[in-house]
Amino acid sequence: MEWWQALLVAFLYYFSDAPFFFGEGYYVLQRPVVAGLLVGLVMGNPVQGAIIGATINLIYLGHLNVGGSMPSDMALAGYLGTAFALSANVPVEAALALAVPLGILGTVVWFGRMSLCSFFAHWADSFAAKGNVKGVMLMNWLPAQVMLFVFKMALVFTAGYFGSTLVSSFLNSIQGSGVLHGLEVVGGLLPALGIGLNLRAILKKETMPFLLVGFLLVAYFKISIIGVSLFGLVFALIYLYYTKEEKEESLDVE
């Protein structure tokens, strides 16, 4: 990896959790399917980048961050994982070998950030006590973002620039061995975790039949995800039309 590529990847990783993209970092920029394309552009291979990103993203399908807990940092897995895989020029499955440990490592960054940013809330308090509106507003982003920028740039630049040769030789050494097949199996199983986490939030006894219908539609007829979504939409509409509310009372308050 060239120094400027490592620098850009590091910046993209910082930017993916920064507020400056309409505040949609966690929901959008951190998804590996997006990270893959952006890193691919930096590395001069956007299509392969998107493919690797999409594969890594499968692990985090249905990833939920509830109440500020982060089960895994998919941004580090997506940005640094894609960059390593592209510079080593290895098959897509090998990228998973990097994504899983990187994702777990990334949670350390998250916990550190969640702890340290508490200080800046107290700085905001002291501006509030003086009635300084600008100060309160600035304390919500400036100190935290300066800290995160410096730390994340240093971390990912160092890892990307100095680590890529090491990672490449590791990835090339596992080529053709059973290790790669083992990782492939892991990559096939891990989407079950994301989906399981998701189902914990939305699955109930009453919606179980719909889960099974979606499953069977793809298992037997191999229809696309867009197709399944359209079926789901129809089921949802049927439910809405055939369940009447007892009373319309609370609806027209205004």
Added chain:
Amino acid sequence: MSSEVVLNVAAAPETELKLTKKDVRRSYWLWQFFSHANYNYERMQGTSFAMAMAPILEKLYKSKDDLIKGLQRHLVFFNTNPNVGTLIHGAVIAMEEKRANGAEITDESINAVKTGLMGPLAGIGDTIDQGILIPLIVALGISLAKDGNILGSLIVLIGLPIVLMLISYNCWMAGYRLGTDAVTTLLSGGRMKRLIGAASILGCTVMGGLISAYVTCTTKVAFAVGQSQFDLQTQLFDAILPNLLPLAVTLGVYAVLKNGKYNSLVVMLVITVAGFVLGLLNIL
């Protein structure tokens, strides 16, 4: 604290203080951009709520004392879903506006609205966006990008923010228009329950499809039965139901998570180690 804080209501101004649509919209954008800029364990989105309210408070409260109290009022712990939860921000802006015009609204009642609504709206919002909308759009993106179509990545990069901002903007404005009471009734009413029910049906159908499409688990185990081979995968599992093993694995993971004894990190490590070892042994 001085004695007049007891009622804690700003003196009624002579002319009515009115927020313009521009004020409310500016506050919305401050939240949209900076809701997690200083996310932390102590206050969560507390400083972000204060940032979004700051220009509103500056316009409404002319006395320095009221302004300071206002800023402090909104610097407390706050955490909700940043998209659907904006119903709260809208409603609170409406409360502050009334209060600045002399209505008897105490600190406690503003706090009660925030803390009372943030939990339920976090639940509803996380179900709608992280539970249903995002997996739907991301899965769509993955299915295209995996085959080398960069449109898949672009759908997530461009389409998803638009969808989410349509939700957060409209909830923000609805909260401001409707006010606290209406928001509370809306949440407890039957319509909300039915909408979430419908959304869950859509979400569960898609999740079921994703199990079939993206969870991969096949066994390589085969027995010699007399003269011929008995292949466990093709002759047993596939014969019963295609993708039987992925379904079993996913529902197994779900059951373990639902049980709550093990957190997701432990489950991830177990899947990783077990899958790797079974793969090396050529069982999977």
